Amino acid sequence: MTELVTPDLRWYDSWAATLAEFGADYPHGSGCPPEGLPRDRAGCAAFVADLLRYGDAAADLPEGRVHCDYFWIADGPEMIGFLALRHRLNDYLLREGGHIGYSVRPSRRREGHALRALELALPRAADLGIDAVLLTCDEDNLGSRLVIEKAGGVLEDIRVGKRRYWITTRH
Structure with a gap:
């Protein structure tokens, strides 16, 4: 069963396997810096601490960054993906x-x-006071397009090669 879990070192083995499976592809929603991460346990521990700091509304962040709740998508005992919910x-x-x-x-x-994880994130967005969330995907990413549309996404427009959808968080 798909669930969103708080990043934690106890998921290290699945986290490392997930990153390895992405290879050179950037794992969106992961919080990973584009230059990549150390793949060892100590690197994972430092990464987890940084992710948790971003969720703290009182934390000072680097210029240009916003507070964000980072989640790992899990299916039972296996970590299988990433989700980021930006506060603004x-x-x-x-x-x-x-x-x-x-x-x-x-x-x-x-x-x-992906659909289940997105649906699980919407109530948290509402709790943050976000009435409608913006999601984007590359124009040619049919998988994400279908996920967003199944979750209630309404296409606003296409900019710089990105389809831009809004989903109401409160029904």
Whole structure:
């Protein structure tokens, strides 16, 4: 059963396997810096601490970054993906990134995990006072497009190669 879990070192083995499966592809929603991460346990522990800091509304963040709840998508004992819920939008996120980013490891795609994870994130967005979340996907990413539309996404427009959808968080 798909669930959102708080990043934690106890998921290290699945986390490392998930990152390895992404290979050179960037795992959206992960919080991973584009240059990658150390793949050892100590690197994971430091990464988890940084992710948790971003969720603390009182934490000072680097310029251009916003507070964000990072989750790992799990299916039972296996960590299979990432989801980021940004607390607000800056100019870049409004144009390209959106409130929510997610990715599921390649071997676990097309099983409904991305849709379920997105649905689980919407109540948390509402709790943050976000009435509608922005999600974006590349124009040619049919999988994400279908996930967003199944979750109630309404296409606003297409900018810089990104389809921009809004989903109401309160029904």
